[in-house]
Each structure stands twice: as C-alpha cells, then as structure tokens.
Amino acid sequence: MFYHIEDKALSRTILKTRRRILETSFGLFARNGIFKTTMVDIADAVGLTRRTLYNHYDTKEDLAVLLHKLLLGDVLDNCNYKLEPEEMDREGIKHCLVSLYDYISKDQDRLSFTVYFDQYARERNDLIGEENLFVNYLLANTQIIDYFSHLKKRGVFRDETVSPELMAKICFESLIAYMERISFRSEAHKEQGIVRYHDFVLLIDKLLRGIEGASS
Amino acid sequence: MMDLDNLGYDDSRTLNKKRGEILTAARKLFIEQGIDRVSMQVIAEAASITRRSLYNYYESKEKIAVDIQILNLTAVSFFDTWNILGKSAGEVRAIIKDILENHLQEYMFISCFDIFFSKGYPDRKYVDFMEREIRSREYGTVLDLSDPSSVDFAEFATIDMLIAYTQRLVMRLVRESLSFKDVEDEVNLLCSLLTN
Structure with a gap:
C-alpha cells in the first residue's frame, strides 16, 4: 500500500524516504495509537532528524490522513466491491463485506490502525473531517446502498419507511463496532480465554437476512 | 458516595473516603480526556492531594483505571x-x-x-x-x-x-x-x- 504515492516530479531518493516514513509511522500508529505517537518518535524510528521529517510532512495529522487514504484505497482494491448488476444479490454483497473484513483483520496492524484512526478522527473532526470516518468512506465507496435501494424497489425490504441510506449506515456501524471489539479482544482477552472468536460471516449473514427477510 | 467493598481493600473509614474521592476525580478525567492523556499528577491535583500521597493509594493510573472499571461494571x-x-x-x-x-x-x-x-x-x-x-x-x-x-x-x-x-x-x-x-x-x- 505504501507504493501508491507516485509523483513523477519527485526524485527517487525522496520517494524512497517518504515510503520509509509512511511504513514506519504506520507501524507506530498501529502499535501505540495516534494520540501517543509524536513526530519526534517517527523521526527517531525512521532515523531522520526532526527537521528533515518536517520537510516531508507538516504534521502527524497529515501523515495519519494520508495513511488512512492509502489503506482504504488498498482495502477497496482488494475487495470485489464493484459488483456487476447480475451479482447484486445477497451472496454478492456478503462476499464484498466479508472480503473487506478479511483484508483488514488479516493483519493486526491494519486493524489497529483503522480502529485508532477512527477514534482519532472522531475526536479531532475539526482537523480531519467527517468524510474521512471509516463508516462514511465505506458508505460512499461500496454498493451497499444501491443494493438496499434495489431490494426496496423489489418490495422485499425490511421496513418500507426506512431509507436505504440509514439501513446501510446501521449495518456498517454495527459491523465496525464488532470489528473494533475483536481487535481489542485479540490481545487483551488472550489471557482470559473465556470468549472465543466468532464468525463474522455469521453476523453479516444474519443482518442481510434480516434486512431482506421480512416479506419473503 | 461510592461503595468500594468490591475492590478488596482493608482501609480505615477515612482512607476509604479518600480512595473514593480519588476514583471519582480520576473517572471524570479519564472520560473527558482518555486514559492515555491523564497523568498521576493531574489526578492528584483533581483529588486535592499531593502526588506523593496519591502514590500511597495507587502505584499507577492503570491500577486506578482497573478499580474504576470494576466499580463501573458492578454499578x-x-x-x-x-x-x-x-x-x-x-x-x-x-x-x-x-x-x-x-x-x-x-x-x-x-x-x-x-x-x-x-x-x-x-x-x-x-x-x-x-x-x-x-x-x-x-x-x-x-x-x-x-x-x-x-x-x-x-x-x-x-x-x-x-x-x-x-x-x-x-x-x-x-x-x-x-x-x-x-x-x-x-x-x-x-x-x-x-x-x-
């Protein structure tokens, strides 16, 4: 994902340094959270002086937002989210949601970064903007709203009075909430050993069935 | 007033009262600012005691957080x-x-x-x-x-x-x-x- 920055105007050395900065800061953000990580930490970890780091990126917010954009771009590239019309059914949407989850949770750093960024963005929304929240990004870039509109047109939507937009938002909010919870669990609850990991697919299925199920 | 029975301390009544005040003050700070941004110094100030005497009750903010969480889940x-x-x-x-x-x-x-x-x-x-x-x-x-x-x-x-x-x-x-x-x-x- 760090190879997305391709700017012909920049020299190779600069690109190489930037990639190193991005890679390192991504790891730091994912492990320590965005609040706790400072530009000094990043400079130290990359092996640059603070001044050099500031030549590349002005603030850690800039860095975090850029990394988030790269990650989400990567997520969408890796999920078959662009469904053909004939694939617009429950299975198709399910695949899209599962692959999204798979991609993010396969790598602990990705999952942690997503969770930390979301929290950070919520607290600093003056800086980062609502459109960068994970849920809003997914709503804008996946076809789940289209799918729900399509169900509504066919008359098999759970509740005629609810807009497809709201329904889609609820789906993503709850799935993301669950993902956050799993990410907290994976470390903290290892020692507890009480709660086993559950199948995310199962929940997606339950949600989608519920949405479609009412009148069928 | 908080009921601290669940926490398993053997405090006198005065100590117990002070501990309750510390936890109340810390909880407010933790919620407002997030646990990672609150220091022992700030908690001590909010509970109107010195940092040194705060350390007599708790050796770290992590332990304070655990006590608050236990009380919360019970509440x-x-x-x-x-x-x-x-x-x-x-x-x-x-x-x-x-x-x-x-x-x-x-x-x-x-x-x-x-x-x-x-x-x-x-x-x-x-x-x-x-x-x-x-x-x-x-x-x-x-x-x-x-x-x-x-x-x-x-x-x-x-x-x-x-x-x-x-x-x-x-x-x-x-x-x-x-x-x-x-x-x-x-x-x-x-x-x-x-x-x-």
Whole structure:
C-alpha cells in the first residue's frame, strides 16, 4: 500500500524516504495509537532528524490522513466491491463485506490502525473531517446502498419507511463496532480465554437476512 | 458516595473516603480526556492531594483505571444486563435505551478502558474479577461457560455485536452530540434485525 504515492516530479531518493516514513509511522500508529505517537518518535524510528521529517510532512495529522487514504484505497482494491448488476444479490454483497473484513483483520496492524484512526478522527473532526470516518468512506465507496435501494424497489425490504441510506449506515456501524471489539479482544482477552472468536460471516449473514427477510 | 467493598481493600473509614474521592476525580478525567492523556499528577491535583500521597493509594493510573472499571461494571450490572440470550427484540431495545438514558458515563468509561487496555491488562486483578463474575451468573438458556462446546456461539456473537454497538452509540452521543431521536431509530432497527 505504501507504493501508491507516485509523483513523477519527485526524485527517487525522496520517494524512497517518504515510503520509509509512511511504513514506519504506520507501524507506530498501529502499535501505540495516534494520540501517543509524536513526530519526534517517527523521526527517531525512521532515523531522520526532526527537521528533515518536517520537510516531508507538516504534521502527524497529515501523515495519519494520508495513511488512512492509502489503506482504504488498498482495502477497496482488494475487495470485489464493484459488483456487476447480475451479482447484486445477497451472496454478492456478503462476499464484498466479508472480503473487506478479511483484508483488514488479516493483519493486526491494519486493524489497529483503522480502529485508532477512527477514534482519532472522531475526536479531532475539526482537523480531519467527517468524510474521512471509516463508516462514511465505506458508505460512499461500496454498493451497499444501491443494493438496499434495489431490494426496496423489489418490495422485499425490511421496513418500507426506512431509507436505504440509514439501513446501510446501521449495518456498517454495527459491523465496525464488532470489528473494533475483536481487535481489542485479540490481545487483551488472550489471557482470559473465556470468549472465543466468532464468525463474522455469521453476523453479516444474519443482518442481510434480516434486512431482506421480512416479506419473503 | 461510592461503595468500594468490591475492590478488596482493608482501609480505615477515612482512607476509604479518600480512595473514593480519588476514583471519582480520576473517572471524570479519564472520560473527558482518555486514559492515555491523564497523568498521576493531574489526578492528584483533581483529588486535592499531593502526588506523593496519591502514590500511597495507587502505584499507577492503570491500577486506578482497573478499580474504576470494576466499580463501573458492578454499578451497571453489566453481566446481568447482557444476559440476553433468547430475549425478544423489545427487551433488548429496552436494555439499550436504559443504558443510553441512564448509564452514559459508565459506558463511556468502559469504552475508554477497552481502548486503553487493548494490548492487555496491568495485572490479574481485573481478569480474576471478570472470571469470578461470569462464573457466578446463572444464564437463562443452557450456557455452561466451563464447557465451551455447549455454547451457542451464533447467539454469543450477536450479544457481542450489540454490546459493541451500544458502546459505539455512547461514544457518538457524547462526542458528536447526536440527538436521542436519531439514535433511537438506529437502535430499534438493529434490535429487530439481530434478535427474535
């Protein structure tokens, strides 16, 4: 994902340094959270002086937002989210949601970064903007709203009075909430050993069935 | 006044009172700023004691956070509340509504706690507490946690998701000043989707 920055105007050395900065800061953000990580930490970890780091990126917010954009771009590239019309059914949407989850949770750093960024963005929304929240990004870039509109047109939507937009938002909010919870669990609850990991697919299925199920 | 019996300290009444004040002050700070941004110095100031005497009660803010969490989970009857296996959508909706109307602060803290300790807990105290609580409950349906193969994980995942979702709603209510009306629509829908 760090190879997305391709700017012909920049020299190779600069690109190489930037990639190193991005890679390192991504790891730091994912492990320590965005609040706790400072530009000094990043400079130290990359092996640059603070001044050099500031030549590349002005603030850690800039860095975090850029990394988030790269990650989400990567997520969408890796999920078959662009469904053909004939694939617009429950299975198709399910695949899209599962692959999204798979991609993010396969790598602990990705999952942690997503969770930390979301929290950070919520607290600093003056800086980062609502459109960068994970849920809003997914709503804008996946076809789940289209799918729900399509169900509504066919008359098999759970509740005629609810807009497809709201329904889609609820789906993503709850799935993301669950993902956050799993990410907290994976470390903290290892020692507890009480709660086993559950199948995310199962929940997606339950949600989608519920949405479609009412009148069928 | 907080009831500190659950925490297992052998304090005199004066010490107990002071400990309660420390926890009250710390909880407020943790919720407002997140656990990672609050220092022992700041907690001491808020509880109007010196840093040195704060260290007589607690050696770290992590231990303070654990005590607050234990009190919180007890105060909101966390384990009873979420004993929802087999309950109807209406009942679950009532539970979530009650949390949003009456226990916002407690749930805010639970979220802060989860975030801060996502990489593990400082000592066994909290883990032991959780194990004790979970084992001492009677569950509505056949659910023997000492025998994982008997547990219906589909139902369990649903509860987990509802808890996670509720916590997220609490965060959004506090941080984004959403209205209760907006939230209520969401809660109604999700409960009817996920429960019977």
